[in-house]
Amino acid sequence: xxxxxxxxxxxxxxxxxxxxxxxxxxxxxxxxxxxxxxxxxxxxxxxxxxxxxxxxxxxxxxxxxxxxxxxxxxxxxxxxxxxxxxxxxxxxxxxxxxxxxxxxxxxxxxxxxxxxxxxxxxxxxxxxxxxxxxxxxxxxxxxxxxxxxxxxxxxxxxxxxxxxxxxxxxxxxxxxxxxxxxxxxxxxxxxxxxxxxxxxxxxxxxxxxxxxxxxxxxxxxxxxxxxxxxxxxxxxxxxxxxxxxxxxxxxxxxxxxxxxxxxxxxxxxxxxxxxxxxxxxxxxxxxxxxxxxxxxxxxxxxxxxxxxxxxxxxxxxxxxxxxxxxxxxxxxxxxxxxxxxxxxxxxxxxxxxxxxxxxxxxxxxxxxxxxxxxxxxxxxxxxxxxxxxxxxxxxxxxxxxxxxxxxxxxxxxxxxxxxxxxxxxxxxxxxxxxxxxxxxxxx
Amino acid sequence: xxxxxxxxxxxxxxxxxxxxxxxxxxxxxxxxxxxxxxxxxxxxxxxxxxxxxxxxxxxxxxxxxxxxxxxxxxxxxxxxxxxxxxxxxxxxxxxxxxxxxxxxxxxxxxxxxxxxxxxxxxxxxxxxxxxxxxxxxxxxxxxxxxxxxxxxxxxxxxxxxxxxxxxxxxxxxxxxxxxxxxxxxxxxxxxxxxxxxxxxxxxxxxxxxxxxxxxxxxxxxxxxxxxxxxxxxxxxxxxxxxxxxxxxxxxxxxxxxxxxxxxxxxxxxxxxxxxxxxxxxxxxxxxxxxx
Numbered sequence: 133x134x135x136x137x138x139x140x141x142x143x144x145x146x147x148x149x150x151x152x153x154x155x156x157x158x159x160x161x162x163x164x165x166x167x168x169x170x171x172x173x174x175x176x177x178x179x180x181x182x183x184x185x186x187x188x189x190x191x192x193x194x195x196x197x198x199x200x201x202x203x204x205x206x207x208x209x210x211x212x213x214x215x216x217x218x219x220x221x222x223x224x225x226x227x228x229x230x231x232x233x234x235x236x237x238x239x240x241x242x243x244x245x246x247x248x249x250x251x252x253x254x255x256x257x258x259x260x261x262x263x264x265x266x267x268x269x270x271x272x273x274x275x276x277x278x279x280x281x282x283x284x285x286x287x288x289x290x291x292x293x294x295x296x297x298x299x300x301x302x303x304x305x306x307x308x309x310x311x312x313x314x315x316x317x318x319x320x321x322x323x324x325x326x327x328x329x330x331x332x333x334x335x336x337x338x339x340x341x342x343x344x345x346x347x348x349x350x351x352x353x354x355x356x357x358x359x360x361x362x363x364x365x366x367x368x369x370x371x372x373x374x375x376x377x378x379x380x381x382x383x384x385x386x387x388x389x390x391x392x393x394x395x396x397x398x399x400x401x402x403x404x405x406x407x408x409x410x411x412x413x414x415x416x417x418x419x420x421x422x423x424x425x426x427x428x429x430x431x432x433x434x435x436x437x438x439x440x441x442x443x444x445x446x447x448x449x450x451x452x453x454x455x456x457x458x459x460x461x462x463x464x465x466x467x468x469x470x471x472x473x474x475x476x477x478x479x480x481x482x483x484x485x486x487x488x489x490x491x492x493x494x495x496x497x498x499x500x501x502x503x504x505x506x507x508x509x510x511x512x513x514x515x516x517x518x519x520x521x522x523x524x525x526x527x528x529x530x531x532x533x534x535x536x537x538x539x540x541x542x543x544x545x546x547x548x549x550x551x552x553x554x555x556x557x558x559x560x561x562x563x564x565x566x567x568x569x570x571x572x573x574x575x
Numbered sequence: 576x577x578x579x580x581x582x583x584x585x586x587x588x589x590x591x592x593x594x595x596x597x598x599x600x601x602x603x604x605x606x607x608x609x610x611x612x613x614x615x616x617x618x619x620x621x622x623x624x625x626x627x628x629x630x631x632x633x634x635x636x637x638x639x640x641x642x643x644x645x646x647x648x649x650x651x652x653x654x655x656x657x658x659x660x661x662x663x664x665x666x667x668x669x670x671x672x673x674x675x676x677x678x679x680x681x682x683x684x685x686x687x688x689x690x691x692x693x694x695x696x697x698x699x700x701x702x703x704x705x706x707x708x709x710x711x712x713x714x715x716x717x718x719x720x721x722x723x724x725x726x727x728x729x730x731x732x733x734x735x736x737x738x739x740x741x742x743x744x745x746x747x748x749x750x751x752x753x754x755x756x757x758x759x760x761x762x763x764x765x766x767x768x769x770x771x772x773x774x775x776x777x778x779x780x781x782x783x784x785x786x787x788x789x790x791x792x793x794x795x796x797x798x799x800x801x802x803x804x805x806x807x808x809x810x811x812x813x814x815x816x817x818x819x820x821x822x823x824x825x826x827x828x829x830x831x832x833x834x835x836x837x838x839x840x841x842x843x844x845x846x847x848x849x850x851x852x853x854x855x856x857x858x859x860x861x862x863x864x865x866x
Contacts, residue, residue: 164581215615230629234636237737241643241746244717245706428717471714475734482737485633497629505622508614515615526589530582539579540862 136568143561149174150557153550156182160538161547168316170536172308184308185536188331191315194528195322195329199386201521202323206391208514210277211399215511217269218403218504225266226500228259229414233485239465240478244428249460252481256418256436256452263411266503267447270404277396278367284389285358285369288324288347291317292339295329296353299336303351306335321347325356326386342390343383345371356380366396399510404447406503409491411446413499415439417489418481425464425477432468580862587855594848601841604832611830624829631822638815640736644746645808651710651748652801654702658753658761659794661696665689665765666787672772672780679775686773693765697721700750700762711750720750725762727754738811739818745804752797753790761790 153174159182163169175183218224223231232255239248298314301307314337318329327341339348347354354373361368361381368381369389382397384390419435426432438451456462465481466474490499604610614621671677672685701719702710712720712729720729731751735742753761764786771779 212613212615215613219614224625226625226629227632230632234632234639237633237636238639238643241640241647241734241736242704242706242708244708245704247706466714471716471730471732473708473712473714473716473734474732475736479735479737479742482633482636485629501622501625501629504614504625505618508618508621511613511615512618529585530576530578533579533582534577537577537579537582539577539581541580 136564136571139564140561140568143557143564147554147557147561150550150554152182154547154554157543157547157550161540161543164538164540164543166312168312168319169538170308170312170315171538182308184311186311186315187535190528190532190535192329194525194532195315195319197521197525197528198319199322199326199390201518201525202388203326203386203391203394204514204517204521206280206388207395208511208518210273210392210395211507211511211514213276214269214273214395214399214403215504215507217273218266218507221265223258223262224500224504225259225262225410226497226504228255228262229497229500230485231255232259232418233482236465236478237482239463240475240482243465243475243478244472246460249428249463249465252463252465253452253456253460257457259414260437260450260452263407263414263447263450267404267407267411270400270407271448274366274396274400274404277392277400281367281369281389281392281396282358284324284387284392285356285367288321288356288389289353291321291324292348292353292356295321295337295339295348296351299348300351302335302337322387324387324389325384326390327384341371341380341383342385343380345378345380345383346373347371369393399507403503403507405443406499406506407447408443408445410496410499410503411450412440412443413490414496415446415450417484417487417496421477421480421484422464424468425480426466426468426470427464428461428466428472430466430468430472431462432464434462434464436463583858584855584862587851587858591848591851591855594844594851597844598841598848601837601844605834605837605841608831608834610832610837620829624826627822627825627829631819631826634739634815634819634822637737637739638812638819641738641743641746641808641811641815644734644736644743645805645812647704647710648746648748648801648805648808650702650704652798652805654699654710655748655794655798655801657699658696659791659798661692661699662761662765662787662790662794665692665768666784666791668692669768669772669780669784669787673777673784682772682775682780686769686771689765689772690769693725693762693769696765697723697725697762700725700753711748711753713747713749713751721762725760725764725766727751727760727762731756739814743804743807743811745800746808748797748801748804752800753793757796758789758793759786761793764790 156172156174160171170184170186172182172184175181232252235248235252235255239245239252242248295314295317298310298317301310302314318337318339321327321339322329325341325347327339327347329337329339331337334350336350337348338346338350340346345354347356352373354371357370357372357377358367359370360366368379369384370377370379370381381393384393415437419437419439422436423433427434434456435453436456438449438453440446440449453462465476465478466472467476470476485497486495488494490496492499494502611617611620611624668685668689672682677685700711700721704710708716709718709720709729710716712718714732715729718728721727727750729750731749733745733749734747735744736746737743751757764783767779768783768787770776771783
């Protein structure tokens with residue numbers, strides 16, 4: 133008799149387990165399209181507790197890959213924008229430099245011709261406008277990068293708080309949904325700041341930025357503060373934890389923020405510096421020729437471009453000499469004392485096109501080409517990185533899906549299996565119950 | 576590896592998107608004719624194209640200078656030709672006037688005619704370009720090089736302009752070629768002949784006859800130098816034309832689409848898109864009963 137009661141108990145437990153299975157399968161199907169959801173299975177049969185299928189190593193890889201992809205994509209987007217600014221809107225700077233020297237060559241055939249002289253001055257004015265436009269595009273790129281860094285830092289701070297809250301929820305409930313939410317937030321944080329999330333023995337997730345600064349420590353979240361750096365004019369980033377502040381500007385090397393920092397501090401800084409150097413070199417070398425020659429009035433010593441004292445800021449400060457702009461007769465196309473029909477100055481200016489007068493031992497045209505070429509090469513590499521990181525992310529998504537993704541057909545099969553098992557157990561209990569009844573009645 | 580229904584849909588969706596993107600890219604290339612629309616599309620090709628464009632721009636400057644010089648040489652040569660004709664006419668009139676059959680009145684009439692021819696020669700010698708530059712003035716080209724008496728006030732400078740690889744020298748003719756530095760002072764000689772005829776000054780007239788012969792040769796020599804310069808400029812232009820055609824072809828090769836290749840790529844991309852769509856449709860229909 134006692135065995136029959138045991139069997140009833142077994143039947144009851146089994147029915148409970150099958151019902152848990154039904155509930156879990158139903159929950160899996162309900163979350164088939166929920167981002168970051170990890171499939172659940174019946175764990176402890178007796179209690180019916182669900183087990184979340186996931187792999188910590190794989191989860192970490194996915195977070196890292198998400199950070200890399202976000203960084204590549206943001207870096208490629210920023211470079212594409214800068215590239216458009218450098219080559220968009222008409223002739224490129226190298227073409228404008230060539231045009232200036234070409235017009236000087238043209239004027240060498242008619243140095244007293246006002247039309248030819250005006251064309252040289254117009255080409256100089258166009259070159260200045262072109263260099264200034266590129267300088268403005270580079271400055272705008274820097275400004276945009278700083279704005280994005282600030283916006284993303286604020287978003288990262290909000291996500292850090294969410295991650296701390298998710299840690300608290302995990303500590304409290306250990307529910308799979310809370311764990312999923314925590315992984316999802318960690319992934320989003322990785323997309324913004326790179327770094328790494330690790331789950332320690334206490335079950336709490338800690339989020340550590342590149343360089344070691346801790347952004348989230350269990351249920352405590354620090355702030356990623358973006359503030360203007362008075363020395364550089366750029367936005368700097370600090371991890372603020374109570375009274376402690378740690379500058380992480382140069383440490384963050386991943387995510388969207390890492391991309392913008394790299395873009396701003398490497399590509400934009402390089403383009404800006406080279407553009408200034410080019411403007412300085414053009415001004416210096418052309419002025420050297422221009423001052424050595426004379427205008428139609430026979431006077432020498434006048435510059436074509438307003439002289440600039442230093443390389444820094446030369447691109448935005450560059451200007452055609454106002455007196456020359458007002459009167460092209462001042463254009464120095466003749467050697468001093470040689471007469472207005474002499475074209476020594478025009479020929480000297482034309483020959484600058486092929487002289488290695490730019491810093492670095494190249495021509496001015498090559499120097500201008502190098503600026504765009506560097507941006508273009510970086511942009512092309514970044515596009516390749518996006519493709520590579522996309523493939524890695526996609527592959528990892530496949531691995532995750534293989535392990536933890538919900539397959540509706542599989543879940544429906546499980547549902548049917550659990551339903552049938554539950555029905556069978558019901559019949560089993562009914563049978564045992566009948567046997568018990570018969571036994572009791574026969575006593 | 577276990578592949579879920581969602582994963583299958585994701586994969587087929589990604590495949591369709593990629594195929595669609597390829598079709599879009601190739602279609603855009605075909606419609607624009609450009610393979611490289613931004614430098615990062617192909618940095619090496621863009622760089623090569625830009626370098627060629629820079630060379631092309633400089634070549635165009637050279638071409639314009641050569642064309643201007645050629646035009647001016649033509650105008651100068653026409654002037655010298657007119658002066659040469661005039662000197663020949665004056666030489667004929669001077670020979671006539673030196674004849675014993677001519678009296679003072681006859682010579683005065685010839686003198687007036689020669690004076691008119693001298694003025695015409697002076698006009699030709701002070702010929703100007705479209706921009707007002709005096710073509711025979713050397714570097715002193717903003718004022719008339721020959722004064723009313725035919726005295727030259729310009730200099731002996733001749734101009735060089737950029738050629739294809741180096742400077743093309745001597746693309747102008749200086750009025751000094753009509754001065755004693757190269758033989759005789761042609762213009763004053765003409766004035767002197769007119770005066771001698773008008774004044775019935777036979778010794779001066781007779782003395783001028785050999786100078787007139789020298790003047791004709793002198794002008795002819797100046798014209799031949801101009802002809803050589805024009806020939807050099809024409810050769811420069813011919814070479815430059817070929818060079819520019821090559822550069823245009825090179826730019827096209829670097830940045831433009833090979834239409835046959837692009838059409839083939841479009842066919843492949845379209846086929847790939849169709850297959851991707853068919854697969855996606857099949858996957859969805861397979862999964863439909865369970866979803």
